[in-house]
Amino acid sequence: MKTRRVLLIALGLSCLLAGGAAGEPQVRPVVNREYLPAVLKLINEASESIEFIQLELNDDRTMAVVEKALAAAVQRGVRVRGLLDDGVRFNAASVERLLAMGVEAKLDTPEKMTHCKLVIVDGRLVLLGSTNWTGNSMYNNNETNLLLDDPVLAAAFTQYAARLWEDSAAEPNMPAVVSGPVITLLNRQYFPAVMELFAGATKSIHVIMYGVSYSPKYAGGKVNQLVEALVEAADRGVEVAMVVDLSNYNEVLNRVNQPLKDYLSTTAVALHDDPLEITTHAKLIVADDAVVVGSVNWGKDALENRNECSVLVRDAELAAYFVEYFNRPTVRGERCQ
Known part of the structure; x- marks a missing residue:
């Protein structure tokens, strides 16, 4: 494997792994308190599309900031679509708020839990891991995520999101996608x-x-x-x-x-x-x-x-x-x- 360089930032709390060859994915850890600024940057800089699949979207002060950013993205012409799990009690109200701001949003099927924490932006950037869309998860928990910059991986996760949007009860039956050192596990x-x-x-x-x-x-x-x-x-x-x-x-x-x-x-x-x-x-x-x-x-x-x-x-x-x-x-x- 080609050597990759790690840019350590401020006490080692964050790093960016740059691909060792042109076209390889860039991979950045996003842990704990780093998640909120990372997801806001993705939303605020999106120019074409934002797709998200989340277990939950809470109605709290932290998520109000995220929802405001999503609404602003819609206003500047970005297509925003989100799928939430139907088994979380406050998600139905969250879908109504999203619809009111112009986001395409719905609940998944009750037949199967959708436990993903996935964001895809502009067909290139993917943020996924353990962080739920709640203030508690973003401000208090130990959480591990990765930010991937790669159109091949983004296309794979976009296809996955499209299949869940169509029928979240069915297995997507997609092959694992390999891009550089990264393999999707769905x-x-x-x-x-x-x-x-x-x-x-x-x-x-x-x-x-x-x-x-x-x-x-x-x-x-x-x-x-x-x-x-x-x-x-x-x-x-x-x-x-x-x-x-x-x-x-x-x-x-x-x-x-x-x-x-x-x-x-x-x-x-x-x-x-x-x-x-x-x-x-x-x-x-x-x-x-x-x-x-x-x-x-x-x-x-x-x-x-x-x-x-x-x-x-x-x-x-x-x-x-x-x-x-x-x-x-x-x-x-x-x-x-």
């Missing part, structure tokens, strides 16, 4: 790609996952296979570390994550809680020099049914950035006993 493509990464890892694996529904009663299930693949990697000498969210308010999530903690406490995998006062909503995998960022939690429905979008990027410097992110004291808390 819906069911995530699981086999991650299993292959774990099987091939030789040095280290770092995982940050909001929720993991591991359970002995789900023997053979995809979540269990992912977790057991981590254990197998650790057993062959790979350094394996994982962070899951420990919530100070969501006891349901804590109960979901507890069987994972019970199991991994008996293995060589280093499992950590995040700091109690912080919600770690990120979904991140770093396996050697490969990075997976997207919307997928490790749950049965996420892996087998929901609409989810992620990317796999093979780049050593991007991997190093996210390992540093993993090790930040605001992300990796105490090791679970």
